[in-house]
Amino acid sequence: MRENNKRNPFRQRSPRGAKASTLLGALFVVAFAATAQAQTSTPQQGLFVLPASFLDSLALVDPRTTRRPVSTTRLSFEWLNLYRKSGDPIALTGSFSGSAFVPVTSSDLLGNKQQTPGLKLKLEAEILDQPVEFSGFYTLPNANESLFTGLSTGTAGGATLRSTAIYTLDPGGDVSNYINSNAISQLYVNHSSQLFGAEANTKSAFGIPGLMVGIRGLYLGEDLSTVAQRFGSTTAIDAVTIQTRNYLLGPQIGFERMFDIGGGIKIGGTAKAGILANLVERERSFISRNQTQTRAQQNYIDGITFAQVFELNPRIEVPLAQGVTLTFGGTFLWLNNVSTAFPHFATVTDLQDVNLRAKDRVFHYGVQAGITIDLDTVAMFSPAPMGKRFLEGRIQEFNGPTPIPVTLYGEINKMVLAWDDGVQRTSRIVDNTSAPSIFGAKIAAELSRGWTTGVNIEAGLNTNRSVAVSQFLPGGEKSFDPDLRYLDWWIRSNRYGKFTVGHTSTATDGVVLTDTSGTNGAASANIGLIGGDLMLRAADALDPSNTSLVDRTSISDFFGGATIDTLRRDVMRYETPEWNGFDFLVAARSQFWDAAVRYRLDLASWQFRASLGYVRDTDAGDRAALGFTRDRREWKGGMSLLHTPTGLFVTTAFVNRQFRGNDSSNQAVFGENKVDEFGNVIPGTHRPDLNFAYLKTGMRRQFNAIGETKFFTELAIAKDGITDLREAGPKVVTSSQLNMLGAGIVQDIDAYNAQLYLGFRHYSFDVEGLRDSTTFGVIASPAPIKDINLVYSGVRIKF
Template sequence: MNKYSLSALLAAGLLVGSLATGAQAADLGGDCCADLEERVAELEATTARKGNRKVSLTVSGFVAQQLVIWDDGQESNVYVTDTGSVSIGTHFAFSGKAQINSEWSAGFLLKIEAMNNDSLTVTQNSDEGPNAMLILQGGGAGVLALESAYWFLKSERLGRVSVGQQSSAADNQAILPDGSGSLVQANYVMYDVNGFVTRANGGYTGLSWGSFANCHALNGYGGAFGDCDGVPSNNVRYDTPTFAGFGASASWGEDDMWALSGRYAGEFSGVKLAGAIAYSHSSDETGTAGPGVPTMLAARNNGGLDIGHLQLGGYIEHVSSGLFFYGAYATAFNDTTASVRGAGQNNPDGDMFYLKAGLKRQVFAIGSTTFYGEYGQHNDTFTAGMFDAGINSTELEQYGLGVVQNVDAAAMQLWVAWRHYEGDVTCGAFGGCGGGINFGSNDLEEFDLVKFGGLINF
């Protein structure tokens, strides 16, 4: 992202204003200086300013919107949505840093998400999706949500410690190695269809596509399967310095959540390599799994909450040809969830994998173009509520094609993409599992979408 210092912008604006005022001094007469002072005062009154001269202040973020044409097999429509809250949607951020000495520095980040058409929460019946980040925080339906708010101390030799609401050491780790330039547009999280209701046996099931890519008890901490610890939380985090391309992180969150991760990025003989591994664990029985989902307190009655999540991601690119490949894998270790079936009755662990391959080329002078194809599969990654209803297994498949065009002069991306979703669900209850899900195997009706979008950084 391009980031611009407010002080630099203000200085540039005043310089231009001063030159223009000087050129017109003969016409303005003795009022020139008073006029300039009035302009400066007006500018200061309408400009974000630092509270002191010791800490730098940078404003950054991006605005992303897309046109989504969808078809669920029965109904079709066209929506305008954001690209999704929690890290990859429209937001603005204030960051600051102060140099204490040659070794130590301190700083902060305050990040706000802003959207009223979150792709995570739109449905067949609603084209205005409230901010999912705000819902997860218990703030109800709204537009603005606090994504991150933390301070840090950093040593060039020892690393960085940060405290506050922030990503855990595991958040997004398998996604971030993707250097294809299509990370926002194509990843394994159900950003485009999370809230849309599936169809089976000729009717709507009441189960969303997102419920087939769920994180069981870890759902209370956000994310979709593959990135289960996906929502910033109150935690303490440590990041090592980078040594020869390698780095590691650790975090601990309230009552109790912890995560570890390691990553690498480098280039050898014209080949770029990047990879990451992360593990997160939760025994926080006081959390909730979001609106309408049983609280984790039920797990305490069934023997205590004990669930972990492992994720891996890797990327390779041949620089001269532009050929690239990205892959990710995740699995859960689910010893107890909040199931009403009682002690020892747990969701399957579940796993997923996601593959993306393509080509990066300079087709147009305005910037590089990324062509990609993708395929992903989620196995038995369904919600605790579905398990309670008698569902024994699920499978969800997604695949698609897309093109992303960079516009370098505007720090912008434009894209067009097609995605297809299909799946099946197996019900073990002789009387059915509700919502039109019958005993035995049930095929979900296919869902297709085409999206045209743009993202501009500031």
């Protein structure tokens, strides 16, 4: 077990997202190899086959039972509605000095059960003639909150009730003065939990019908925050936060059988059990809001235990059409030996407490319904792919002495974006800024052999952008304000390269978007373009509906603004001809220049793309008139590899941004310098480098005549994006990190040059800072932030 206890801490924390990806990301990579080998119609033995005589002796085959054919590929979508049974009540309040008190327990907040919706995806296929199954599910966070009032009444001489927070009764508590929590008038309690996971199984393992053997990963996380207010005061407040994280990974075994009862209707289900290694993280904090300089502490520990999981899934399948089946069923999921938040509340101020308390039992149950598509059967009954109906290349030509071809093009990318920031849960129809709706025209003409010139004009339909969605603007901007994206003239020589002047891409525009997955229209490394303006919520606010919103800090502030990509601007740009897969670019204007190198390699079974660039930006814009300077130096790049026979891909991107200017702003977008606890710039200092890393991996395969299907998972980490600035609640942030974990699916529709997509992203934040200051000094304390969850689905049509 590792322990990290600090009182009055200034510390850097290990990323939770990195550990989640270590356990679950590897499982998703394996899952995306579902159809890594081409199927064959020639019957062969699978990977796990026992002698036929041994199978005959088992006598497992019932003439009434039916096995699914293993030569097909099936994709299932199911909606989940899960309930979690509450455990035994855990006390949150006690008696102060033996007086009468109001008992408050965890059951007063949670009740008997909590309900949450979710989504489950499952892919059944073959690898080397062995039937396999890959599945993943995601549930929305389940949040409960309540404000308990009237906990203490009367006067000091004639008290009738005196309630105290239960942690004040812990003899091992290290905080010397609990006065804010000893006799409290009210207690605000907020609790949230979340469950998601994935698994990979071989079916009919060892040739035994129905036997499943595989590996499973699960995540169970809980957040508990309380705010206790002292009786007779409005400023004497103690805030507690507790976070427990369970990352489970291990083997499992199961059994699946379905029985045909006539009319193609089948009943049956699966039962699975496993023993999983459980990496447990626990982080706790205690802060006296009016005394953070003397009473603030943090406690972080982690360790590995072993947990058990058992799942039962009864199911009914009803045929709907050729290759399409409706499914109805239930889910019963038991987790044993996991850590939950409430048992850690009573000892939150005890820095010597290193007990992970990973002995809890959690039970989920509920219903599910969805649809299963037999991709191979649907493909057999699908018509041949139609010709693309989007507008062809040269749709209009101006006649004259020298015809000038004009190409009109564009795309529409609309989606539904839903989010849950721990308090607000809503959805809106927006334009996906990852690949926004645009309209443009390209004009090109040949000057002479090997020489071409032309003009590019493009505008974005700037309305309801996904990047501008926030709690104050839940639907994004309402007004229609077209955005000029391109207005440039260019001349190209096959021998000497291409020169462009005007409002256009710079040399490094798009280097972080280098990608062979074909999913950038739904989700790219530029993660702030979907929900980036959503503001943070403090997890320890007394009034969650109002004071919890940190309206000066958004998701995108953690990576310096709305985009990590280089913005288009008025520049002169030169691009060399391609040489052995390489081409070089440079662009410049007053107070700005950048350069990049790109590389591409196409082999029989591999596609590889890589880009690397450097940016120097000293253009302070309107802030220059105020006497401020800007000097940002940036290395950025991207790389992507695709194995074409299997469709497996991996994409990475990075950004390192340095700040060397001078600006009085203490916020992320304009800030160049460190600030003190009063929000003032410290002369001669520079804020730390912003470091951003992104990983996307998955599989793209064509299962039917409609087009390719693409599955992906993604991970992003942004470090020190708001460090040494006045952001996220503290007067000055001393350490900061954003973690993002996401996944999704994209379906191409070739006949219409369109894509359908569905994805989700889970954001978590690690922030510490100076909460207040006095003449006696300052202290770094945790600034707990609620997690943010995004779910989005849309359609993109190009023409």
